[in-house]
Amino acid sequence: MSEKLIIIGCGAAGITIASNVRKKDQAIEITIFSRDRDIAYSPCGIPFVLSGAIPSFESLVMHDLQYYKDKGIEIRINTEVTAIDLVGRSIIADGKHFEYDKLAIATGPLSLIPQVPGIDKAYPLRNLEDGKKVKKALEIAEKAVIVGAGPIGLEVATAFVNNGIATTVVERAPYILPCVLDPDMASIVQTKLERSTGVNLMLGAPLGAITDSDHEGVKSVTVGKEAIPADLVVRCTGTIPNTDLAREAGIEIGEVGGIKVDSTMKVKAIAMAVENVYAAGDCVEVVNQITNQPCLSQLGSTAVKQAKVVAENICGGSDVFDPVLHSAVYKIGDIQIGSVGVTYRDAKRAGLVPVVGRATALTKARYYPGGKKIEIKLLVFRDRLIGAQIVSEDYGVKERIDALALAIKSGMTVQQLLRVETCYTPPLAMVVDPLTLALEDVKRQTSS
Amino acid sequence: MSEKLIIIGCGAAGITIASNVRKKDQAIEITIFSRDRDIAYSPCGIPFVLSGAIPSFESLVMHDLQYYKDKGIEIRINTEVTAIDLVGRSIIADGKHFEYDKLAIATGPLSLIPQVPGIDKAYPLRNLEDGKKVKKALEIAEKAVIVGAGPIGLEVATAFVNNGIATTVVERAPYILPCVLDPDMASIVQTKLERSTGVNLMLGAPLGAITDSDHEGVKSVTVGKEAIPADLVVRCTGTIPNTDLAREAGIEIGEVGGIKVDSTMKVKAIAMAVENVYAAGDCVEVVNQITNQPCLSQLGSTAVKQAKVVAENICGGSDVFDPVLHSAVYKIGDIQIGSVGVTYRDAKRAGLVPVVGRATALTKARYYPGGKKIEIKLLVFRDRLIGAQIVSEDYGVKERIDALALAIKSGMTVQQLLRVETCYTPPLAMVVDPLTLALEDVKRQTSS
Structure with missing residues (x-):
């Protein structure tokens, strides 16, 4: 009987593990479980569909289910994995047990949601479905507020401006791109951005509430004492590792909240020895090469690199993932x-x-x-x-x-x-x- | 009395030595001798003025004589140095001796001229004056031949095509850019170039002769048995180090024809110990890091790097110029x-x-x-x-x-x-x- 590989999650990490394992091993059974409907698309492209630079969401999709089926990779979409049983070497989904010989956890990120009144009125932007909803809302919006001046928040803000929408970005930190740049470099970007796009940046401005206004469909976002009128609010407030499933299974979670992995991307369990269980992508934490401290590196490029290491090691290799430098690049407007x-x-x-x-x-x-x-x-x-x-x-x-x-x-x-x-x-x-x-x-x- | 630095040649190497020495040493007397009329311009920009991408030759000029005079750098233009006296520590120009404490030789390149009948009818393209003459000829030309499919030949060819001139490039080697690329990569460039510009490339085609035709002003270029009609011929056939002056002074010339320098860019004399004499730029030969063999690296970037080392060492430092990798980049059309x-x-x-x-x-x-x-x-x-x-x-x-x-x-x-x-x-x-x-x-x- 052939070996069974189960992969939980079908983002950049999950799909890359599957494809790369298949290249090296024609026999192993590969099943991916995904709670999402869409597969094999590039979430990084969503803001650029909103801006109009990319013609449609369909262009972001690389392959369909049949393509993977033909390669012997079964993808179960709309299927939430509810538990991992490390002892029994199985996972539970739809109430059923699925056994594995090798397991890869690629559960991705969870959105950080500011706990303020009316936050449910803000659109999330995690996946293709979210993207489509925002694009639709965009067609009738006139004034928008984006919560968060990280890379995605600013990409989305410039996309909105491209659609002729008056856009305000509210950010808790005193400068934009606080996880990417120092204040002096952020200030250069801010000046260029305000000049070239007219986007309104409110910094040092924690979100107060999102309230419905008097007349239909219009909301307003309060920041301190100020109320910013908006008929569309999108939250781009960053993510944390999605580790619930791993934690509940007894897998070790690290200091900065991600699944702890060794240099071969293997997980550790708290009370038992565990073999052949890997994790990769936005759900794991890594080591920073400069500080030697644990950190998050939630980038598509990191996910793909880690996934290749996992695939190599699942197939009997001994590849390692190095401490990270978090190389990142963004294009925000021009x-x-x-x-x-x-x-x-x-x-x-x-x-x-x-x-x-x-x-x-x-x-x-x-x-x-x-x-x-x-x-x-x-x-x-x-x-x-x-x-x-x-x-x-x-x-x-x-x-x-x-x-x-x-x-x-x-x-x-x-x-x-x-x-x-x-x-x-x-x-x-x-x-x-x-x-x-x-x-x-x-x-x-x-x-x- | 202050020290005297004489620099022979006012190209990228010569002018960079002067500027960098002045930054470090306000006292030293600096005199540059140049046989050319124009100074402190970028010869690499000439093809892009011909193409129209750069509006004028004047834009290529960085500074004028007065600018350098104000910095205490005297530049004697139109002045040929006829001899270097290493023993007497002087040079001869205009029949007069000029003494130096430190000497930098930056005599640049000499054009390689194919020894074929009628070669004097081909325009050279060494300096700004040449560039201006070609630009003028371009205004009335209809059919042009460029001799040499190196980077400059191809830059000039695409510039001519941009001016609506039917252009043929004749090249002795069987592929374009023979000093830059392998044949397989050259072939990719060739296909793109022919398709995007319509330039006619004749390869493996050594120049036979340039002859005047029957009717006025029209020439023809023969390659093998073929005669290519042309009313403008430009030669871009590469360069060798200009070492006559150094050789006659008893300075050692290396295996590939350039002035031999040690890692501090100091020259060696054949029959005597010589101190404080440096050379830099297209007139020197260097060591290839990969093969460990002497080679030429006649690039603007190399000249500037060497000049900085010379300047540092003239001012008492101990900088070294490493063996080269000859990093080079070109933009030919798109x-x-x-x-x-x-x-x-x-x-x-x-x-x-x-x-x-x-x-x-x-x-x-x-x-x-x-x-x-x-x-x-x-x-x-x-x-x-x-x-x-x-x-x-x-x-x-x-x-x-x-x-x-x-x-x-x-x-x-x-x-x-x-x-x-x-x-x-x-x-x-x-x-x-x-x-x-x-x-x-x-x-x-x-x-x-």
Whole structure:
């Protein structure tokens, strides 16, 4: 009889585990349980359908059920797993037991919901169904409030502005993108964003309540003493790991609330030895490479990377998932924003007071028309890079963040990094790369 | 009395040495001798003025003579240095001796001129004056031939096509960009280029002669038995180091024809000890990091990097210039082309037979409109990257080449590189970076 693999959750992690296991092992039975209706789509694309950049939600869907069935991957949609039995090696769904030889938990995130009056009037935006509802609401909305100025909140806000809707973002923190940027870099983005989109940003503004107004269909959002009229409210207030199922099964949950995994992505149980149970994606917690502390890295790219490790190890390999640098990039309106490693605040909190190197440069040669500003902030501790943030209205942010992730990973010193050759042609770069300028700024401060 | 620095040549290397020395040393007397009329301009920009992308040649000029004079940098234009006297520590120009304490030779390149009948009828394109003459000729030209399918030849060819001129490029080698790409990658560029610009590429076609035709002003270019009618011929046939002055002074010339320098960019003299004489830019030869062999790296970015090392050392520092990876990027029409390290041919020639990793991917998420193909070729020897070539009609080539230069420099293995986090957002990237796909292709071949 062939082995059975059960995967709980059909997001980026779950589906990638299934596909990659199938590539290596034609025999193993693979079943995915998903409580959602839609499968194999990119949730990261939802704000860009709302903006109109992507023509339809259908484009986000990669494959249908039949495609996976043909590969021998059974996906049970609309099916909630209610328990994991580690001893009996089975899970329970629809009241029935399903046995497994190997189990992968990819239960994803849970939305953080602000506990304020009327919060049920705010649209969530977790999945494709939510996206479709918001798109429909968008057609008749005139004034919108987005709760949360994280990446998704701002992507959605610029999407709304693109639809001609007067949009206000309310954010508890005193600056936008508080998990991605330091306040100084966030302030650069804020200025650009307000100027280019006209979006109204209310910062240091915790949500008070959402109330129905006098006339039909119109709501109002209160923040402190202010009431912001809105006929559409969307909450983009971040997520935490969805660990209920794992916790109840006796699987260890870590310090920052995610499922604890070892470097091979195996889980640990509290009272027993457990083999062949893995977890991946937004439900797990990981180790930060810089601080060596547990942290969350709820990114699609992280989920896919972890899923590949899980698949390799399910098939008898011995791959490991390294501590994270949380490389991330966002495009909010025309603004590209990237970060990697720790922010200044996180570095200080971990006892690492960094030297800060900065550069404001151009994305093309000085004389080449169309070049845009690029702003770089590097954090260096003991002559080694520990973090970086980049903002530009032109291309080259994503790949520079990737290069900086590589630089951090390599452990190279600032002096060594300065000796790396960067390439140049007037339509695509300055003769000295902006990253080099920022590294030179670090060197000036540390060599004196 | 203050020290005297003489710099011969006012290109990227010469002017960067002067500016950087001045930043560190307010007292030293700095004199630059240049045989050209124009100073402090970007020759790399010339093809883009011809194409119309840059509005005028004037935009290429960074500063005028007065700007440098105000900084205490005297530039003697239109002044040919005729000899260097290493013993007397002086140079001769205009029949007069000028003494130096420190000397920097930045004499740049010499054009390689095919020795064929009528070659004097072809326009050169070395400097701003040449550029202006070609631009003028362009106004009345209808059919042009470019000699040489290197980066500049192709940049100029697409510029001509942009001006509505029927353009043929004749190239001796059997493929375009022979110093930059392997034939397989060159062929991808060729197809894109022919399709998008209509430029006519004649490869494996050594120039026979340039002849005047019967009627006034019209020439014809013969290649083999074929005669290509043309009223404008431009030669872009590459350059060699300009070393005459150095050679006659008894300075050592290396195996590949450039001035030999040590890692601090100091020259060596054949029959005597010489101190405080440096060379930088297109006139020197360098060491290839991969093959450990001498080579040329005639790039603006290399010249600037070397010049900074020279400036630092002239001012008493001890900076070194590392062996090169020759990171280079070009934009030819809408095609972006980058390379770093060695080509397959160069690797084999040096006895390193590489594993080849390939990826054809997209520059945005699969479903995001406007994503373009990106084609990557990686060369790996003993589990370490030794070269890479990238072609795309979208952004991200330059920064990926820089990341790969960093990867080579770091000495990280393929497995280590695969663990680097790359960042993702649908409008800017696929969830798995194309570089990761190419590395995975290497891994598949080496782990079996």
